[in-house]
Amino acid sequence: MTTESTSTVKQVTRIAAGDDRTVYDHVSITLHWLTAALVLTQFVLALTWDGFARPTHRLMVAAHMSFGIVLAAVIVFRIAWRAIPGHQTVPAVSGWTDVASRAVHYLLYAMLAAEAVLGFMLRWGGNESMNFFGLLMAPPFAPFSKATEHLIEELHEANGWAIVLLAGAHAAAALYHHYVLRDPVLSRMLPSAGKH
Template sequence: MKSDPASNIGNITRVAAGDDRTVYDNFAVFLHWLTVLLVLSQFALALTWEWFARPTRHLMIVAHMSFGIILAAVIVVRLVWRLLPGHQVAPAVSGWVEMASKAVHYLLYAMLAAEAVLGFMLRWSGDESMSFFGLLIAPPFAPFSKPAHHLVGELHELNGWAIIILAAGHAAAALYHHYVLRDRVLSRMLPPLREG
């Protein structure tokens, strides 16, 4: 089977330029760390808004909804970016570790998507509008019964805790790779250091 000369030249040019597809591109790195920041912000807001009285609590809830909508958009952009040709990165590990890593990533994506859906459903099932920095998004369906609305709230909270636990395990694994195994798993997702 003959290889495509244009493809070979493109690969040679890419490798000569320092892009051997062993690290993520700058936009993928930005999206990853933006996701981390948004997830931690969402968790912190939900965990602490009960400590505050109105209007601070209301502002924190609106921020939670607004950041949740941004997080949902970031997840969609991450998935699209990852699927576009030229943005795939060769696995840093192989065997069962590679399969476990992929499983954790896919599970995190699925749980984040579910959390966004549950967040919308929670507001709308209680006959309340979503708010995107004050721009109201009215419920598109009739309110749920109180038990069903309560169940959606519990699922949203449990899934949020599960995301934090899985993300913490993901971070611990990256640190283990970096400091114990001393491989490039973590450095592939760090912003490039500029030499000056």
């Protein structure tokens, strides 16, 4: 492999891993791993609840709604935290690598926000209350048609799979950096790496 192609591979994996060559603060690290845990939990719940009978099935659906609301709040807090002066990341590269690296993060944020909105629309559009750990939130608008409800359900499912695939690529790139390139991309996002 030539030096130029090796450099390109490193740039591509840095983009996928979201590497901006900074040390993250403890709050950012905690929010990152909380987001990852919630995304994985949401995916596993949705993927497996059809294999369970009531009342377990209903409890899993209720947990999915509750954790979805928590995930939406975490995403809002992450964005707000990054917007506070002193919490922005400073890229070590410029040009397309920097733009693409940021795009991976922004795309994940946008997809997660869209997933939350679609989840609310799906539940309320079907004339059902949202459930937040037992607190019921009644629909604020009239039910959708069955065709619209079905479309939203398909979008919610497709976007969920896309989030998991993109997050998986993000994780794979970080592992590649850690075990193959042996740079600090992954280790900087571990709890022990955070700055105060």
